[in-house]
Amino acid sequence: MERILCFMRHKIPTKERRKENLPVEVETSQWSGDMSITDVASSLLRCEETFSACLARINSVVLQPLLQSGSFEQAKFFLLLNDHFQVIWDLTEENYRALKQTVTETETASVHNLYLAWKADLFLDAYIQYFSTFASCVVVQGFEHAARNKSEVWKSHKPSLQQLLEDFSPDTSNAVSLHTVLHKPFQDHLQQYSALFSKLEEIKTLGPDKEAIVNASRQFAKLRSFISQALDEAGLTRNLWKSLSHKFTDVLCTPERRLLEDSRNLSIFSSTGRSDRVLLFHDILVLIQGSSLQSFDLKLVWVDETSKETGNHTLRVRTPEEEFFLLAKEPESRAVWKWKLSQAVRQALNGKRDFPLWSHTGEGRAPPRCRFSTFTFRADGRLKGAAYDGEWRLGKPHGKGQLTWPDGRNYVGDFKDGLEHGFGICLVPHASKDRYDCYKCHWREGKMNGYGICEYGNEMVYKGYFRDNLRQGFGILDNTSSAKTPFKYTGHWENDKKSGYGVWDDKEREERYIGMWHEDQRHGTGIVVMQSGVCYRRAFHLDKMVGSGILLLEDDSIYEGNFTRDLMFVGKGKLTFPNGFTLEGTFTNKSSQGLHTEGILNTSGGEPDDTITKLQLGQREFPVEQRWEGLFSQFLEFVSSGGQGETEESFMGFHVQTSKELRKSQEYLYCDRETEEAPKNLLDELLEHQETEALQSYLEEALKSSLHPLGKLLKALASAFQATYGGIGANKHLLAMAQEEVKHYAKEVWEFYQGLRDLALKVNGQPLLEDTNQSDLNGPALILPLILPSFYPELLMLYMLYHEKEDDLYCQGIVDLSLFPDLKLLEFLDVQKHFWPLKDLTLTTNQRRSLIKDRCFLSATECLQKMITTVDPREKLDILQKTYEEIEKTTNRVLEKEYSLTMDDLLPMLMYVVTRASIQHLGAEIHLIRDLMDPANEGGKHDFLLTALESCYELIQKEFRLHQNWEVLQSS
Template sequence: MSKEEAAPGQWRRVGSQEKPKDMCTAEPTASLLQVEETFSACLARIDALVLKPLLQAEPNDQKGKEIFKLFAFLNDRFQALWNLTEENYRILKQKCSTSEAFCVQDFYIVWKGDLFLSLYIQYFVTFANYVVVHGFEHATKSKSEAWKHHKTVLKQFLTDFTSETSISLALYTVLHKPIRDHIEQYILLLTKLKEVLKEGSEKDVVTTAIKEYAKLESFVSQVLDEACFTESLWKSLGYKFTDMLCVPERRLLEDSKNLPISASTNRSDRVLLFDDVLVLIQGNSFQSFDLKLVWVDENCKEKLAPGLYGFHVITPEETFLLSTKDPQMKAVWQWKLNQAVRQALNGKRDFPLWGKTGEGTEPPSCRFFTYVFRLEGKFKSATYEGEWHWGKPHGKGTLKWRNGRNHVGDFKDGLEHGFGICLVPRRSEDRYDCYKCHWYEGKMRGYGICEYGNDIVYKGYFRDNVRQGFGILENLSADHSFKYTGQWENDKKNGYGVWEDKDRGERYIGTWLDDHKHGQGIVVTQSGVCYQRTFHADKMVGSGILLLEDDSVYEGNFTEDLTFVGKGKLSFANGFTLEGTFTNKSGQGLQTYGILNTSNEQLDDRITKAQLGLEEFPVEKRWKGIYDQFLEFIHSGCKEETEESFMGFHIQTSKELRKSQEYFFCQRGTEDVSWKTEDILEELVQNQGLESLQSYLEKALKSSLHPLGKLLKALTIAFQATYSGIGANRHLLTMAQEEVKYYAKKIWDFYQGLLHLALEQKGQLPTKCVDGDTSDQKARSVVLPLILPCFYPELFMLYMLYHEREDDLYCQGIVDLSLFPDIKLLEFLDVQKHLWPLKDLTLTTNQRRSLIKDKCFLSATECLQKLITTVDPREKLVILQKTYEEIESTVSRVVEKDYKLPMDDLLPLLMYVVSRAKIQHLGAEIHLIRDLMEPTNQGGLYDFLLTALESCYEHIQRMRLHQRENCHVNHRS
């Protein structure tokens, strides 16, 4: 707000009320008409003899021109006042020339009182501004001939004008005294009008008008006093300070020369409190502090010298002490400074200056303002726009540097703290690095997404401004596409991680040191070749294992282009082995000196299906960075304000980032369920029973807003980064399946940690497990079935690749068996005839083939086919049990009594059902169930049935294998 708004209040207008004819006010009206006529004539003379000559005397110097602009503005205010006076005079004169009775509404100064007040206020505020900058002294120095001629005219306006009276004082008096006196005339006339009015609304309106004009009179007095006080200060200071500090609108509120106080020892010679700044002067220099960013702290913790009383003044970059020897003086300065700050923040001056009762509310400690940092420090030359608290950026804000860098986000105690987005221009490029990250005490800490200007994106954790912990670095440009998923330390790849070079079509799974492959590592290529080797600073050292696509295995030394060198052993898929020394001379190809063993022994499955990385990468040491973040979150007490720092967040991303790989584990989607920390902990306590716990965990793990759901999302991305695409290699199966089981264990551990925290906050103790299940058993029985769907596509692909050869034999055997009609197949499988369900069959006349083929044990067949409809090993075992029950039920119906199948009867019948069910990849299914089923099922019914299914699978393979061998023998014959 402008100073014009610091005016006396307004009153309600009479408006269009009807004129009561018994309220005649002829005498006050006539008096007002005479006063306005006299005042208008006075204004006309001032305009002609003072203003017009001065307006013709525009100076040539720059400072004089600036002051002259202010005088021209004062003239505009004067003209507006004069026009209003003329208008009032015309209205009154018109009324006097008619025979109509006068009433309050005929008084322009009443029913248009707001306008009168506003114009008078504007005039005197502008007049005071002109006084402050020594306008009248400059005006009297004018060399204009027109002005020189009219100097003596000023005598006409002043009765006490003498030869000793200065021209500047005369000008000052002429341009304010007649107008100030006229306000007093308005008050006298309105008082007379009030006396002739009867009690009622008209008299109340006039009473209010008198009060407002009286306030206007006091306001003018205050404005002029402030202007003279300020003008005296500028005269007492040197030109250097005046030129830099003197502003027309600025007013001096207090001076340490009048009310002694000093700022810090040897800090200041003089303290000046203005309506907009606090100024400290020492020698020939000074410091000014914008009052909007000044805080007064009465709690002085410094030990002052005996007899001194003080308080701190806090500004964005400096804090200093104001002290005095008088406690009352300290209280007055502290109070005045607080009130000046409050008025500066409100944009409105008090009237009277310090309020009606000399009291006012304390200025708020939290503010919103723009400030440019000037002292040395990380924010030097930066512009901060945002929230402040006790002199520090605190809350939401924006920092902008001149070089184009900016930071938008949360601040605390003067530093970036909380979520923030920082743009940093790249050198010699018209592009930016964009950091969307959590910050802690001015440094990146916690989860962040960084989109670098070179099309590289990092999504992961930071500490002290460097990548630290788990993270994903991906190059989205077409020049050299790569992706690293793994551990970081001090901004470098360190620990376990997966590197995918999309241009070369290979993936490295292993350990890193200082951005280099270092230690044990597995390399998987797009062609299916896989090898395990020791690395040192990206270079392969020592011997390794090379697994070729044709099931050949090489153990020894080899080069980066997979050429055999030195001593080694090559085992072929047909059982032959070649052991010796390998060389590769230019133009001569691969040469070997060694022993070839052609004993044609079957190659050991332990070699052709070798599993890599088991000893080299213990499962508990993989993805430690992910677990560490969640463990830290639990140890922090799961505070809601820190959740996103540990768990990831959701923000709008660029189109390029959205088109890239998964948006880490922070993508929230459009979920209806809102998870708050206190709600999560409360629900954990309420859902400790087995059924409610499973329901709760299912909901939590499906939600990317829940900590456990975010953990699962992170593990899913890590798993896919390792085993999808190029990583789908059968030699990694055991690594993958033990990893999934460990995920279940860790998620259960974190659930337990959250539950213990929730119970502690309620003052309760965790209940002991009554069913005797261990943590591992709970993880396998409760968590694993819930998380398995997230990993199933990649995991089952590994199982299929692992059993590719067996499943091929099995499928060929199924094709052969499908050619048999039901009776022939039952007979072929040696199923006892009294168990055949002949009533289900309709035979043809030749009785060689059933018209209704595959009708026998149909219910059991259809039940077994459901094996592929679920991913849960537990449900697969239940399906297997139901298949067994369906077989037994059919047999019982045939023999017309309850019949418990012995193993000799079960295996042929199950073989029949398996052959008719035609389940693809049955070997992969059986292996997955065996690996992931609950340990408690071992040795029980489920284990027995799974073993029986396994026997059928192997028997069908052997049937096909024998058939192949017979064909080879017949072919040789």
């Protein structure tokens, strides 16, 4: 229709009035013998001239008087019919003028002169629109109403009308006459078109233009078939409305709706009762039983044949809320109903009907099982009143969609067989309606299962795993924003309660509990760390401390015995002071008198005991293999399941978002869930990197990726590590526990990689580990430096706290030594004079020693300072080796020959470089390297150089102690 209107806007001809005495109808000419294109054009010219005159009479005698007489029921259809009538008339006039010009101005016509052939689509669309509106008039009985209500119109035009009616439908009622006048001339004229096209096809001189003529001829034949079927459907539908009660017609009757089949015409019964009447319309399927009626939108109707158990002549019909059977007595009836139902469903999904109706256009194509549509559930159940907009399969939501309940609940995400399954975001409003609980989770069979982020209306956030809508496994519950009692729990859950190993941050008391839980209560062994530096180990039973424990005070005193949560000593206990003295006895606390004890003070210890003051907790109480079992189990399940995509999604985390962002991301999730590009093929890509260097590069990239399983695991481990040892949990008594944990992480990550690799090998039919070139590879040593950056800040802080006293002595020694000029320092450190790089110093003729510092061994000093720029122990050792090489280069330059330094030669020069480098917390750095270095380096050159650096560190401390003692002696 749009093409017609567009054409008419550009070229609307003035209608030429033909003589009124021209015949209204012309009999189809009986052409004989060979005809030329010019002959056909002449015949078509006479047809168009006659038809245009006929249209003029219909317009003046019927349409215009009817429309000008005033409004009446169904007048809108006659207005629309008149619009389409005028379009056909305009096209007829345009065709007439083109033909007239061709016949009168050219001796020989060609196919290109036939406007009707080259603009066939305009004619086809115009006639389709006209007869579609005409059929709607038939359905709503528009001609009966017009004939009955406008009798005065017919009286005033009685002579002309009678003549017109005699030409088309003599001796009939006004309604029938009006119906006939407005459709028979058009059908007859289309028949003439078809006859002319048939003659054109017989012409042998058409050449390459014949294909266009044949195509136009077929289209006009289909048009005639369409009109015939459309009028038949309209008549059947009108008769149906007359036969039904007003109760049903008020619900079902619309001008556009067409009846396609009636069980009274072609017998079939519904399984809900043999007295049912089944009606198939072009948009709905209707079941009538007694005074009740059910209608089903064809877009959400699935029809298929059933198994032999249910009957040979049975069709199964599935809809969103009901499934039933259609039973036929004969196989022919079932076949016809199945075909008509399938084609009606297909056309309803396409949004338009075939042209012509029931043509071969869609024949052989069954309606798709997966569809997209909207539906509101009405039946009782969890979905009552909910509106669903999205993908369907076999009568159930399946794929991506959005489900909205009347109370404001809203779910957007994946569905499977009618239930939430896959990724989805669910918003649940509170009673106040201004706050929501927002769940962004993985779902399975309608319940939260797998990983999810839940932001509650009270500003509490949970990030972790679920099972059957309950927190289960590893998870983090955070309530630190603006709550009255802020807290954060990182650990294991069981049946929605804290159970197993977990870490609790109490922001109000500024303390952290690390230990065991049972049903939301501290239960079992636990360690409490306070921000002040105090920590203690106790046993708990249902959230209460029981038995004795160990209390480590900030001044390095240790108390062993019973004490209260407020750190008051009670009962028998032993207090060990930093200097080694011990006090053992019975302690009491009185409000007025403070701490009171009766016992024995032992001063025989004398010297401080570093073993006591640096006591380590957690290793024996919490075996490293048992700390985060619930976290590792999710990844092991992924490997054991064969790396299925659904399982991958269930254990993988999401990007952290606020509830507002989550609500905004519902539409985004509807289409896509990730902003970062996912790995192309996890298993195939993994097998492409098996050589050692390629493997290291692959692992580095995988651990950085927030989408790769290895990266997901590392991110989760980093969250658990930070929750345990960061912030107020940074306590020197937990260093060994943290160090052990990082090493265990490397082992677990490597085993997870091996599981993925073995799975990939198995899928690709390749041999497993014993036949690959990785069988002798030290995997954990390869993984450790790659994952260390994720734990380095917290781990280094623990090392700094643990070696705080030694580093303080070292820093004081550095300060004292830095006061020496270069030559004086070289002399003080006993660097042999023939190694002194005097050429590096700027001296005048009057100077005996340098006034400028930091010039000797400058390249080695700058190299050593780079040690703090990396977290990898391997790279730190490489920097140490390069420092040695720079010292050696300097000595070779001074000696002007190659010289291998001995330990006695190297140590004084290295002490000089360490002094000038002034690296803070060098002790923490050295011990971190020693504890986390690859065992393969033990006994090698790196080990030798690290031992040398340790010696320098200790010697600098010793020099400071000697300097202190000398000052004390001098002052005394």
